[in-house]
Amino acid sequence: AAGSSGTRRSAASDVAAPAAEVKGSAFTLDPPSGTRDFFPEDMRQQRWLFDRFREVAASYGFQEYDAPVLEHEELYKRKAGEEITEQMYNFRDKEGAAVTLRPEMTPSLARMVLQLMRAETGEIAAQLPLKWFAIPQCWRFETTQRGRRREHYQWNMDIVGVAGITAEAELLSAVVSFFESVGITSKDVGIKINSRKVLGAVLNNAGVPAERFAETCVIIDKLDKIGAAAVQKELTEKVGLSADVAQKIVAATGAKTLDEFAELAGVGESDEVKELRKLFELAEDYGYADWLQFDASVVRGLAYYTGVVFEAFDKAGVLRAICGGGRYDKLLELYGSKKEVPCVGFGFGDCVIVELLRERGVQPQLPVTVDFVVAAYNNDMLGKAMSVARRLRKAGKSVDVYPEAAKKVKKAFKYADKVGARKMAFVAPDEWENGLVSIKDLRCPPETPADKKQVNVPLAELDKV
Numbered sequence: 001a002a003g004s005s006g007t008r009r010s011a012a013s014d015v016a017a018p019a020a021e022v023k024g025s026a027f028t029l030d031p032p033s034g035t036r037d038f039f040p041e042d043m044r045q046q047r048w049l050f051d052r053f054r055e056v057a058a059s060y061g062f063q064e065y066d067a068p069v070l071e072h073e074e075l076y077k078r079k080a081g082e083e084i085t086e087q088m089y090n091f092r093d094k095e096g097a098a099v100t101l102r103p104e105m106t107p108s109l110a111r112m113v114l115q116l117m118r119a120e121t122g123e124i125a126a127q128l129p130l131k132w133f134a135i136p137q138c139w140r141f142e143t144t145q146r147g148r149r150r151e152h153y154q155w156n157m158d159i160v161g162v163a164g165i166t167a168e169a170e171l172l173s174a175v176v177s178f179f180e181s182v183g184i185t186s187k188d189v190g191i192k193i194n195s196r197k198v199l200g201a202v203l204n205n206a207g208v209p210a211e212r213f214a215e216t217c218v219i220i221d222k223l224d225k226i227g228a229a230a231v232q233k234e235l236t237e238k239v240g241l242s243a244d245v246a247q248k249i250v251a252a253t254g255a256k257t258l259d260e261f262a263e264l265a266g267v268g269e270s271d272e273v274k275e276l277r278k279l280f281e282l283a284e285d286y287g288y289a290d291w292l293q294f295d296a297s298v299v300r301g302l303a304y305y306t307g308v309v310f311e312a313f314d315k316a317g318v319l320r321a322i323c324g325g326g327r328y329d330k331l332l333e334l335y336g337s338k339k340e341v342p343c344v345g346f347g348f349g350d351c352v353i354v355e356l357l358r359e360r361g362v363q364p365q366l367p368v369t370v371d372f373v374v375a376a377y378n379n380d381m382l383g384k385a386m387s388v389a390r391r392l393r394k395a396g397k398s399v400d401v402y403p404e405a406a407k408k409v410k411k412a413f414k415y416a417d418k419v420g421a422r423k424m425a426f427v428a429p430d431e432w433e434n435g436l437v438s439i440k441d442l443r444c445p446p447e448t449p450a451d452k453k454q455v456n457v458p459l460a461e462l463d464k465v
């Protein structure tokens with residue numbers, strides 16, 4: 001079975017008999033379809049990735065929040081034909097409640113922000129803007145024949161309460177900061193930028209009623225997957241547009257520049273076009289304009305986006321979108337807010353980025369490691385060895401106690417090598433009699449003189465080794 005890092009696991013699939021041959025087994029050794037085990041090697045990679053997410057979030061002043069993986073199904077009941085709401089991992093619980101494993105985090109964020117508003121009689125002005133982040137595991141019930149994943153972890157960063165384009169500029173900067181922090185450059189990745197507001201003008205001019213806007217965007221988002229003809233067909237059949245209007249809309253998404261798009265939209269230098277230009281100007285000042293490119297075909301597949309939308313892509317054109325986001329100014333009203341609360345956010349999945357890092361050869365080497373292995377020379381010294389381990393741990397060292405008397409020293413050193421120990425502490429009777437512990441440096445260069453490689457350290461000085 002492949003772990004999340006895609007490397008073959010030696011544990012379950014190589015040494016254990018296939019489930020059918022395991023006596024009395026009624027279960028497989030593999031996790032449920034579409035889900036992943038994270039063995040320690042995978043967990044080190046995931047921890048490293050999440051530490052990078054957290055580092056960037058902290059450097060932008062974002063606070064971490066979380067919510068239950070189980071949510072009310074109602075939270076996602078949007079009638080715009082989005083894949084994400086049509087593939088919910090939903091069920092009735094034992095009390096008959098309609099619940100679901102969360103397919104995304106934004107609705108939970110909206111629900112929590114509305115709690116704050118409720119707590120403050122509808123006003124959270126005092127706390128705005130909120131800059132919150134989370135790294136939730138999100139779920140979908142993907143049909144197995146496509147064999148795709150059913151869960152992923154998605155770094156979410158959201159700014160609540162900023163109507164101006166500075167929120168988008170901040171979030172895009174955070175995305176770029178993350179890429180740069182893991183060795184990805186603007187040669188590897190670009191970020192496509194568009195505005196649903198400009199697209200909205202195209203749709204408005206084409207006579208598309210505002211209430212059909214969201215589902216129209218969801219259909220246009222499928223362009224890459226199903227092609228122009230199929231999108232035009234869906235626009236005519238599902239949204240009721242004329243073939244001519246459908247063709248015009250698809251043509252507009254092919255605009256190569258903002259000017260061309262504005263012209264096709266018949267909006268000229270409108271506020272929404274000016275806003276997009278301002279974003280590109282701020283990106284110049286912020287120093288990441290070289291990562292951005294206008295792309296009229298980007299609409300993203302979530303119904304609730306209302307303004308700027310963006311997605312990061314790999315310039316080699318091999319991978320799916322790496323992350324994506326946008327402005328969603330109406331979502332909180334949809335959930336009952338008495339007034340518009342401007343929001344912008346992005347989601348950054350944990351899978352495509354790992355493929356990109358591997359492809360670019362920048363995946364970190366994260367071997368298992370520990371500061372010390374402490375070994376007892378014989379059974380009489382096992383307790384003393386544990387007292388040495390306690391001293392070292394109190395001094396902030398990580399310590400792996402060799403689980404038996406190290407009668408065969410070679411075996412103890414083999415163990416130390418396996419767990420990546422930097423040093424070996426031997427607790428032997430003669431040295432112990434003199435209040436000493438023998439410490440061997442396992443990582444020093446080969447030319448190190450023997451008396452420097454292995455030293456006897458007084459117990460009281462163990463905190464200094």
Ligand SMILES: OCc1cccc(Br)n1
Pocket residue numbers: 084103104138139140149150151152
């Ligand atoms: O990005 C859509 C999505 C949602 C939940 C789980 C997975 Br895997 N993918």
